[in-house]
Amino acid sequence: MRCDTVSFSAVVTPVIPTLGVVIAAVLFTAALLMFSERLPLRSITFRLGSISGLVQTKVMCLGAGTALITAVLIGVGLMVGDYPVPASRALGTALWDRSGEYDFVINHLRFPRLVVAVLSGMCLAASGFIFQSLINNPLVSPDIIGINSGAAVCAVAILAIGGNVSYVPWAAFAGAVLTAGLVYVLSWKRGVEATRIVLVGIGINALLGSVITFIIVRYPIEQVVAAARWQAGTLFGSSWDDVRILAIGLSVLLPLALVFTVRLRTLQLGDEVAVALGSSVEPDRLALLIVGSLLAALATSVIGPIGFVALIVPQAARMLVGTISGGALLFTSLFGGFFLLGADLVAQRLFAPVMLPAGIITAAMGGPYFLFLLARYNSAT
Amino acid sequence: MQLEPETLLPLKGFDLGLSYNGPKIVDGLSIDIPAGEVTAIVGPNGCGKSTLLKALGRILTPDSGIVLLDGEDLQLRPTKAIAREVGLLPQNPQAPEAVTVSDLVRRGRYPHQRLFSQWSKNDEEAVEEAIVVTGLTESANRLVNELSGGQRQRVWIAMVLAQETPIMLLDEPTTHLDLAHQIEILELLKSLSELQGRTVVMVLHDLNLAARYAANLIAMRNGEIRVSGPPWDVVSAANVRNVFGLESLVIDDPVTGSPLCIPLPPAGSQNFE
Numbered sequence: 001m002r003c004d005t006v007s008f009s010a011v012v013t014p015v016i017p018t019l020g021v022v023i024a025a026v027l028f029t030a031a032l033l034m035f036s037e038r039l040p041l042r043s044i045t046f047r048l049g050s051i052s053g054l055v056q057t058k059v060m061c062l063g064a065g066t067a068l069i070t071a072v073l074i075g076v077g078l079m080v081g082d083y084p085v086p087a088s089r090a091l092g093t094a095l096w097d098r099s100g101e102y103d104f105v106i107n108h109l110r111f112p113r114l115v116v117a118v119l120s121g122m123c124l125a126a127s128g129f130i131f132q133s134l135i136n137n138p139l140v141s142p143d144i145i146g147i148n149s150g151a152a153v154c155a156v157a158i159l160a161i162g163g164n165v166s167y168v169p170w171a172a173f174a175g176a177v178l179t180a181g182l183v184y185v186l187s188w189k190r191g192v193e194a195t196r197i198v199l200v201g202i203g204i205n206a207l208l209g210s211v212i213t214f215i216i217v218r219y220p221i222e223q224v225v226a227a228a229r230w231q232a233g234t235l236f237g238s239s240w241d242d243v244r245i246l247a248i249g250l251s252v253l254l255p256l257a258l259v260f261t262v263r264l265r266t267l268q269l270g271d272e273v274a275v276a277l278g279s280s281v282e283p284d285r286l287a288l289l290i291v292g293s294l295l296a297a298l299a300t301s302v303i304g305p306i307g308f309v310a311l312i313v314p315q316a317a318r319m320l321v322g323t324i325s326g327g328a329l330l331f332t333s334l335f336g337g338f339f340l341l342g343a344d345l346v347a348q349r350l351f352a353p354v355m356l357p358a359g360i361i362t363a364a365m366g367g368p369y370f371l372f373l374l375a376r377y378n379s380a381t
Numbered sequence: 382m383q384l385e386p387e388t389l390l391p392l393k394g395f396d397l398g399l400s401y402n403g404p405k406i407v408d409g410l411s412i413d414i415p416a417g418e419v420t421a422i423v424g425p426n427g428c429g430k431s432t433l434l435k436a437l438g439r440i441l442t443p444d445s446g447i448v449l450l451d452g453e454d455l456q457l458r459p460t461k462a463i464a465r466e467v468g469l470l471p472q473n474p475q476a477p478e479a480v481t482v483s484d485l486v487r488r489g490r491y492p493h494q495r496l497f498s499q500w501s502k503n504d505e506e507a508v509e510e511a512i513v514v515t516g517l518t519e520s521a522n523r524l525v526n527e528l529s530g531g532q533r534q535r536v537w538i539a540m541v542l543a544q545e546t547p548i549m550l551l552d553e554p555t556t557h558l559d560l561a562h563q564i565e566i567l568e569l570l571k572s573l574s575e576l577q578g579r580t581v582v583m584v585l586h587d588l589n590l591a592a593r594y595a596a597n598l599i600a601m602r603n604g605e606i607r608v609s610g611p612p613w614d615v616v617s618a619a620n621v622r623n624v625f626g627l628e629s630l631v632i633d634d635p636v637t638g639s640p641l642c643i644p645l646p647p648a649g650s651q652n653f654e
Contacts, residue, residue, distance in 0.1 A: 045500055045505065047500075047501070047502070050495075050497065051497040051498060052498050052500045052501050053497075053499040053500050054487075054499065054500040136477065259496065262491070262494065262499065265488050265491075269475075269477070269485075269488060270471070270474060270475055272435075272471040272474075273470075273474050275460065276464065276468065276469035276470070277464050277488070277489065277491040278464025278465070279460070280460060318479065322479035322480070322481070323477075323484050324477075
């Protein structure tokens with residue numbers, strides 16, 4: 001961020017194309033809401049030999065719509081920036097003609113960043129979906145129970161002591177997984193109860209927060225700047241290596257999450273009903289916590305602790321589709337990809353040429369979102 | 382669903398010791414559930430009737446003793462296999478937010494589903510039948526939490542029905558329901574047993590409703606079975622005193638012919654004299 005070289009007016013004046021993106025995203029969300037109200041609650045059954053399933057048409061339409069709009073947004077993202085690329089060349093350079101004058105800006109700077117935004121948004125939203133359904137509380141997400149902080153402690157420690165930057169993702173991943181394990185173990189008392197996970201998680205989160213603060217005040221300022229920036233969560237400098245890590249992780253974790261969604265539907269009915277229906281409650285819950293934590297850890301290790309995506313997106317998606325199902329998980333995940341991509345584009349272009357970390361935009365949307373939840377809750381009761 | 386005679390599974394408990402990691406609630410209890418009939422477990426609050434039901438449905442692991450389903454130890458069988466034979470509805474189950482009736486009933490198919498077989502023809506038929514039998518066809522697409530208490534209870538019963546188990550255990554299926562809805566639910570359970578040959582075991586608070594709808598009564602007090610058998614053998618003034626500590630008059634129910642217990646005022650009370 002080159003704050004010193006940019007005049008104040010540039011900082012506060014939004015750039016026109018960005019406004020377009022913002023307005024389009026808001027309109028899209030509104031349209032999606034209206035559209036989903038009108039969709040009939042119909043389901044399609046598919047059967048092929050012993051393979052069978054049930055798909056809600058509503059979820060399918062919403063998923064397809066989100067995927068489409070995400071693709072369009074990626075196209076927009078390829079074009080806009082300090083160095084505009086004409087539409088006719090942007091797609092071509094990204095997809096088939098990987099050379100020419102725009103190659104560097106498209107294929108090294110923009111395209112990987114856009115894909116990283118989508119994939120990590122998918123991870124975060126899927127993780128939030130699992131945690132919120134498992135704990136049956138819309139205010140729970142991996143960042144609230146300390147998984148992001150766990151990642152941050154390790155990453156910040158490495159950055160602050162001036163360690164090798166390439167270790168940061170691994171350290172963050174390990175920190176997130178260790179924290180999730182710690183929360184689970186500390187919540188254990190003849191089984192794990194949802195409220196206990198939340199309380200223990202909030203406690204651990206506060207504890208880790210103080211460790212981060214300690215590291216930041218303890219080490220010299222030049223070294224902590226990088227750490228502080230990492231903590232805001234940014235997609236700046238995303239590479240194809242990041243894409244590869246996320247793609248491999250998602251291709252393992254998302255199918256696992258899908259398989260476990262069926263068990264989630266049973267667990268959601270309460271432990272007694274779940275046992276009566278033949279669930280192995282504790283192993284299933286542990287498996288879901290592991291998959292949810294790994295998804296959050298994966299995204300956090302690559303892009304830093306971007307908050308609120310895992311909190312807001314599953315809730316918003318739930319308002320659109322209602323129940324828990326594999327389709328709902330996929331839609332939530334896609335919606336998360338769209339959301340983070342949109343947030344990052346806005347963060348890049350809102351005060352261009354100053355680029356904000358995407359985490360600031362997602363956090364800025366968190367506040368109004370809570371007010372919205374509150375208003376809805378008030379009008380419902 | 383029509384059960385074949387050979388699917389009448391005997392469910393028995395031997396020498397059961399039950400507790401919730403604390404004082405023993407049930408100690409040395411043995412029980413034999415008559416197959417293909419409606420059995421009601423009655424008794425005063427805290428007598429261990431719900432605890433016993435939970436043990437029969439392997440929600441509670443016995444500290445000692447053994448529950449045998451079709452001659453096999455419940456603890457040694459895979460829980461999903463048991464769920465295809467024994468269904469259980471706990472007291473006051475809570476439906477999650479934003480779940481429709483058909484969605485909730487579908488979840489009763491969990492023990493029959495496999496990884497890639499999530500919605501077989503059998504699943505569809507069982508769910509459809511459960512919804513029809515419980516009279517929920519009209520509200521199939523409504524949200525469960527928008528329904529009245531009686532309808533909500535029917536949704537949960539439909540979920541257990543969709544599980545297609547020969548044995549159904551229900552913990553107080555009529556709590557918080559008004560009299561009309563209580564009758565409705567009990568009629569439904571009785572007809573399920575009569576028409577489909579299911580074994581229905583329910584914990585009931587109301588002795589008279591239990592005597593009216595169950596073929597067998599099991600009366601418990603202080604964690605033990607005081608008396609069991611057909612309603613007329615169980616409901617007598619002496620037994621009601623023994624089990625509930627209540628003086629009563631037992632008469633013929635003029636409608637059904639089942640025993641009707643009319644409580645007498647406690648000794649020393651002036652109210653009814």
